[in-house]
Amino acid sequence: MSHRIGRARWVFDRTSWTPTLEELSLALSSVQKIEKDRIMNYEYFKDAIASLSGRLLMRKFVSDATGLKWDDFLLSREDRFKPFYANDAKIQFNVSHHGNLTVLAGETGGTQIGIDVMEMKYTGGKPLKEFFRLMSRQLTSQEWEAVEYSSLESQKEKTFFRIWALKEAYVKATGVGLNLPFNTVDFRFRSKLDQVGSYVEDTEVYFKGIKQDDWRFQEVLLNENLCVCVAIHCPPDQLNLYPALPFQTVSFQDMIQNCRPIIPADEDGCKRMLDKYQRDKKMN
Ligand SMILES: CC(C)(COP(=O)(O)OP(=O)(O)OC[C@H]1O[C@@H](n2cnc3c(N)ncnc32)[C@H](O)[C@@H]1OP(=O)(O)O)[C@@H](O)C(=O)NCCC(=O)NCCS
Incomplete structure (x- = not known):
């Protein structure tokens, strides 16, 4: 080859x-x-x-x-x-x-990488409120604010699962799996993720209140309800090697x-x- x-x-x-x-x-x-x-x-x-x-x-x-x-x-x-x-x-x-x-x-190029594909829709049998109550400790208070920002249930679900995909991609890049409590990393959005095929790359991650500059998250919708998040982890001056x-x-x-x-x-x-x-x- x-x-x-x-x-x-x-x-x-x-x-x-x-x-x-x-x-x-x-x-x-x-x-x-x-x-x-x-x-x-x-x-x-x-x-x-x-x-x-x-x-x-x-x-x-x-x-x-x-x-x-x-x-x-x-x-x-x-x-x-x-x-x-x-x-x-x-x-x-x-x-x-x-x-x-x-x-x-x-x-x-040696960067740590994690990926998650996620349907941005709740398909469990419980009412959405009950599901969110069960998940309450998995998101930070700022993340819950972002979820609750919309009055529409469908939008709340989208935001919740967008955050979930970010968290999964993050833990999968580190490889730590279930060992890292999900609410120790805090994601903050700068852009909406609502255009199929267009990447959002400016979502920030905070750890114990400190912004982490050695991470980049590449989020994209494969269709209206399906998002993929790729997490890239490397020294900040190398992030541009991975557009x-x-x-x-x-x-x-x-x-x-x-x-x-x-x-x-x-x-x-x-x-x-x-x-x-x-x-x-x-x-x-
Ligand atoms: C390992 C883990 C990250 C997999 O996530 P998932 O969303 O269930 O599954 P995905 O389809 O995204 O990924 C599975 C693949 O990731 C890879 N993988 C397995 N363990 C991994 C790890 N620790 N880190 C990164 N990738 C891993 C494997 O290739 C696996 O597929 P395979 O076993 O068939 O080869 C997940 O089990 C985990 O530990 N999550 C932590 C957070 C949590 O509580 N999640 C609950 C989700 S409901």
């Missing part, structure tokens, strides 16, 4: 793919065994494909960025399970899934184009997964 890529913002929509035994078999044998075993354990096809597509995007990014063949490297997980490429700390990536979508952000990049749609065929099996094919396992696909399709 001659042409190496330096950056990526990719989105895969699982509904764009009709699974075939052949493609599924190649994909499942092109991820590490520990990941394949985890993927096979999902009860629902949508969860399995979300995770599988995330693994494929990560491997594609590392292969495209290093020029290494698909089967010439391994990915590891940090203590809190963030996947990473141990052989070159400059190569950083993160994936997120929600609904039908899997997204990846990748960079090769916002439009998301590029990747098909299943793109993801597996340069795949090479790294574990044996498992025809029975693939058939079981396809059975889940057919069963879940009938249920929906």
Whole structure:
């Protein structure tokens, strides 16, 4: 492979793919065994494909960025399970899934990176007020003010989930996962996020009341109700090396184009997964 890529913002929509035994078999044998075993354990096809597509995007990014063949490297997980490429700390990536979508952000300049894709709509069964009451400790008082600013419930939901995506992207960049209480970081908006496809990059983050200048948040709406936030963390004088990049749609065929099996094919396992696909399709 001659042409190496330096950056990526990719989105895969699982509904764009009709699974075939052949493609599924190649994909499942092109991820590490520990990941394949985890993927096979999902009860629902949508969860399995979300995770599988995330693994494929990560491997594609590392292969495209290093020029290494698909089967010439391994990915590891940090203590809190963030996947990473141990052989070159400059190569950083993160994936997120929600609904039908899997997204990846990748960079090769060594910045810490986290990504979250989020539907800006409350879909739980409780009244919104009750949901907010249960979440009260997750946001700071300034963030709740921003949520409550609008009298419209739909707008409150949008603001809440925008903040939530920022927090997830932040914790995912650091890799600390559930270890960091969500209300220790305080997000303050300077711009509305209401134009599909236009990035907002001026949201600020405060930690214990002090503005953090070594973070940048790139927020974009993929559609009216779906936002993605990419968190970039590096010395302030390097932030400009990572300008916002439009998301590029990747098909299943793109993801597996340069795949090479790294574990044996498992025809029975693939058939079981396809059975889940057919069963879940009938249920929906
Ligand atoms: C790890 C965590 C950040 C994942 O967030 P999520 O919104 O549930 O899931 P996403 O789809 O965005 O991301 C999942 C992917 O992130 C990656 N990931 C896993 N652990 C990670 C970590 N500690 N840091 C960064 N990325 C991580 C993985 O690739 C994972 O997919 P995989 O396991 O299938 O490979 C989340 O579990 C967490 O710890 N959140 C902290 C805050 C919190 O309380 N969240 C509640 C959300 S309702």
